[in-house]
Amino acid sequence: MNTIVCMKRVPDSATRVRVTPDGAGLDPAGVKYVVNPYDEFALEDAIRRREEAGEGKVTVVALGPPETAESIRQALAMGADEGVLLACAGSHDALSVARALANEIRGREVDLVLFGKQAIDDDNMQVPQMVAEFLGLPCATVVVGLEIAGREATARREVEGGHEVVEFPLPAVVSTQKGLNEPRYPSLKGIMAAKRKPLEQRDVTLDAPTIEFLRLDEPPAPAAGRIVGEGVDAVPELVRALRDEAGVL
Amino acid sequence: MPGALAYAEIREGAVSRASREAVGLARRIAADAGGETHVVALGPPGTAEAAAALAGFGADHTYVGESEVLTLCQPDIAAAAIARLVEAGDYDAVIFAATAQGRDIAPRVGARLGRSVASEVIECRREDGAIVVRRPMYAGKAIATLRFTPGPAVMTIRANVFAPAGEGAAGEISNLDLDGLEGRVRTAALEQGDRDRLDVSEATTIVSGGRGMQGPEHWPLLEALVEALGDEAALGASRAVVDAGWRPHGEQVGQTGKTVSPNLYFAVGISGAIQHLAGMRTAKVIVAINRDADAPIFGVADYGLVGDVFEVLPALTEAVREARSGD
Ligand SMILES: Cc1cc2nc3c(=O)[nH]c(=O)nc-3n(C[C@H](O)[C@H](O)[C@H](O)COP(=O)(O)OP(=O)(O)OC[C@H]3O[C@@H](n4cnc5c(N)ncnc54)[C@H](O)[C@@H]3O)c2cc1C
Ligand SMILES: Cc1cc2nc3c(=O)[nH]c(=O)nc-3n(C[C@H](O)[C@H](O)[C@H](O)COP(=O)(O)OP(=O)(O)OC[C@H]3O[C@@H](n4cnc5c(N)ncnc54)[C@H](O)[C@@H]3O)c2cc1C
Numbered sequence: 001m002n003t004i005v006c007m008k009r010v011p012d013s014a015t016r017v018r019v020t021p022d023g024a025g026l027d028p029a030g031v032k033y034v035v036n037p038y039d040e041f042a043l044e045d046a047i048r049r050r051e052e053a054g055e056g057k058v059t060v061v062a063l064g065p066p067e068t069a070e071s072i073r074q075a076l077a078m079g080a081d082e083g084v085l086l087a088c089a090g091s092h093d094a095l096s097v098a099r100a101l102a103n104e105i106r107g108r109e110v111d112l113v114l115f116g117k118q119a120i121d122d123d124n125m126q127v128p129q130m131v132a133e134f135l136g137l138p139c140a141t142v143v144v145g146l147e148i149a150g151r152e153a154t155a156r157r158e159v160e161g162g163h164e165v166v167e168f169p170l171p172a173v174v175s176t177q178k179g180l181n182e183p184r185y186p187s188l189k190g191i192m193a194a195k196r197k198p199l200e201q202r203d204v205t206l207d208a209p210t211i212e213f214l215r216l217d218e219p220p221a222p223a224a225g226r227i228v229g230e231g232v233d234a235v236p237e238l239v240r241a242l243r244d245e246a247g248v249l
Numbered sequence: 250m251p252g253a254l255a256y257a258e259i260r261e262g263a264v265s266r267a268s269r270e271a272v273g274l275a276r277r278i279a280a281d282a283g284g285e286t287h288v289v290a291l292g293p294p295g296t297a298e299a300a301a302a303l304a305g306f307g308a309d310h311t312y313v314g315e316s317e318v319l320t321l322c323q324p325d326i327a328a329a330a331i332a333r334l335v336e337a338g339d340y341d342a343v344i345f346a347a348t349a350q351g352r353d354i355a356p357r358v359g360a361r362l363g364r365s366v367a368s369e370v371i372e373c374r375r376e377d378g379a380i381v382v383r384r385p386m387y388a389g390k391a392i393a394t395l396r397f398t399p400g401p402a403v404m405t406i407r408a409n410v411f412a413p414a415g416e417g418a419a420g421e422i423s424n425l426d427l428d429g430l431e432g433r434v435r436t437a438a439l440e441q442g443d444r445d446r447l448d449v450s451e452a453t454t455i456v457s458g459g460r461g462m463q464g465p466e467h468w469p470l471l472e473a474l475v476e477a478l479g480d481e482a483a484l485g486a487s488r489a490v491v492d493a494g495w496r497p498h499g500e501q502v503g504q505t506g507k508t509v510s511p512n513l514y515f516a517v518g519i520s521g522a523i524q525h526l527a528g529m530r531t532a533k534v535i536v537a538i539n540r541d542a543d544a545p546i547f548g549v550a551d552y553g554l555v556g557d558v559f560e561v562l563p564a565l566t567e568a569v570r571e572a573r574s575g576d
Contacts, residue, residue: 011387013388013504013523013524013527014523017387017390017391019391026387026391037505093365094356094365094366095359095360095363095364095365095366096365098356098360120387120388120504121386121387122386123368123369123385123386123387123388124356124366124368125352125368126355126356126359126366126368127356128356129324129353129356129357129360130356130357130359130360132357133328133356133357133360133361134360136433137433138325138433138434139324139325139357139433139434140434141352141353142349144498154437157349158349158498158499159349159350159439160348160349160448160450160451161441161447161448161451161499162439162440162441162499163439163440164321164322164349164436164438164439164440165436165437165438165439165440166434166435166436166437167434167435167437168433168434168435178498178505179498209365209398210363210364210365210397210398210400211365211366211367211395211396211397211398211402212395212396212397212398213393213394213395214381214393214394214395214396215393216386216392216393216394217391217392217394218390218391218392219385219389219390219391219392219530219531223551225535225547225549225550225551225552225553226551226552226553227542227547227553227554227555228552228553228554229554229555230554230555230556231555231556231557231560231561232556232560232561232564234554234555234556235554235561235564235565235568236568238536238552238554238565238568239565239568239569239572241552242513242534242536242552242572243572246513246533246534246551246552248454248512248513248533248534249478249513249569249572249573
């Protein structure tokens with residue numbers, strides 16, 4: 001079975017996000033970049049399936065600036081077989097990114113196209129569904145369980161208050177959620193091996209977006225709160241404040 | 250004049266609050282341009298009856314698509330039907346609630362229409378005719394302002410931010426043709442845990458417990474507080490307690506859990522790690538209960554109470570019950 005994992009390079013969640021004073025974007029100073037954490041679940045799933053089957057290929061496709069190559073190497077160190085970097089500068093809307101990814105995937109022999117459920121920088125949760133539409137493939141999002149028997153897949157996806165079980169034939173698009181597996185750390189051997197694995201780089205030009213980015217702002221600082229008191233004695237004051245000041249009881 | 254289209258979810262025969270918020274925003278955007286508000290609802294036979302209630306929320310026109318296969322959501326069919334409606338109509342906004350369904354369907358509609366989608370929108374206005382939205386990025390650490398180019402603005406809106414549509418003149422209802430539409434995925438089953446209890450992402454009041462609760466056996470204390478807070482309240486949890494297996498992952502609030510913006514959020518025995526704050530910092534009122542006066546959660550709390558959860562919770566539950574009983 002051949003799997004493509006679409007992976008995005010994103011700022012680490014522990015990064016202190018600073019917006020540039022002109023609102024043009026993120027201040028890059030001090031920002032550490034990582035493989036999007038949700039994409040690690042996708043990578044782990046693909047690598048395990050190949051290991052269990054003893055055949056097949058895991059291809060990582062990432063669109064981003066040239067530095068994205070480092071993140072692809074990390075994915076190769078985890079155990080993916082080859083990488084493709086669609087190089088382009090700047091930030092782009094999900095639709096243009098999805099179209100470029102779909103163009104790359106179309107024509108390849110692939111059984112499963114895996115994504116993270118969302119990129120933790122833009123938090124859009126759009127690219128997997130859009131790629132599926134462009135490719136005309138079945139798609140299950142926010143998946144926490146995936147079983148494949150022959151050419152048929154069964155997925156458990158998270159919905160409000162529970163799970164939905166969906167069935168679909170391969171090839172298909174799946175976006176992964178925490179709970180699917182525990183992603184491995186790259187081993188030293190894996191890191192060494194990654195250096196020799198193929199990584200193809202190609203420049204891409206994206207379409208003009210149908211939504212324009214105007215600016216980025218830091219959220220307003222939360223209004224200073226107050227400590228109403230200590231222990232059980234403060235309970236009446238807390239409830240009074242919630243009812244009379246905040247009007248939420 | 251261009252109008253606005255809202256997607257309404259009908260669950261167990263009732264229109265969800267999140268859907269009324271989508272209809273409310275559609276009405277406002279349509280009114281700005283002097284256009285009509287349309288609503289689309291999909292479901293099994295019988296959906297039209299529930300949709301009659303929708304028409305009462307001020308939609309000029311409600312389209313209802315009914316089919317046996319729509320007992321459970323079919324995102325492919327929904328996306329194709331909605332895209333067809335948008336192509337045939339004149340809309341400058343297509344609005345979904347940011348629910349599991351909305352998040353699944355909206356990007357597919359965008360791809361079909363060749364239109365970008367704005368997710369989890371928290372502000373929406375018209376500027377010189379263009380639709381301008383604001384939405385959180387980086388787990389709420391920054392807010393982006395985006396402007397749609399002319400054409401339908403497809404978006405999902407964050408729950409509990411926009412005012413739900415109130416009563417309005419009842420509009421027309423008509424049948425939406427689903428001929429020739431097929432899903433690429435079969436939805437085999439919906440496993441819902443305790444449907445008596447609201448999901449954390451739908452609640453307007455949330456009581457979240459952290460490691461300070463000391464063990465799963467103490468959750469009845471939090472359940473009692475939820476109970477006292479009424480029907481719109483639900484339980485949440487920090488990742489520490491989910492990882493420890495004390496609570497199900499569906500309750501987790503934060504960067505790797507759910508993002509919530511309730512009117513009232515109680516953080517009980519939660520330290521306030523940045524990844525937890527990412528999921529709840531937009532709550533309108535935050536209450537923190539923690540025995541450590543230096544816990545970071547007090548930095549974002551509107552009201553803090555320093556104390557032991559085991560002493561404070563029973564007294565708080567009792568006081569809330571009294572306050573809500575109206576005297
Ligand atoms: C300065 C700045 C300018 C911006 N300009 C615009 C703009 O003009 N228009 C606009 O709409 N938005 C703009 N944005 C927002 C942002 O760039 C896009 O919303 C974003 O790139 C789209 O998707 P996402 O990463 O949120 O994907 P999601 O849909 O959240 O990602 C889900 C999954 O898709 C895959 N995936 C996503 N991206 C990639 C990728 N690049 N390569 C491989 N796989 C991927 C991964 O598997 C990921 O887990 C801007 C942001 C900034 C900071
Ligand atoms: C990539 C990543 C993603 C993450 N995603 C999430 C996420 O989605 N959600 C999330 O919550 N976390 C997330 N985390 C974990 C986060 O960093 C914290 O570890 C976690 O939130 C801590 O949970 P806690 O506050 O319950 O526990 P602790 O940090 O251990 O805090 C317990 C608190 O309880 C107080 N306490 C103890 N006993 C009592 C008592 N008897 N009475 C009163 N107070 C008491 C203590 O003073 C302390 O402040 C993530 C971490 C990473 C690295």
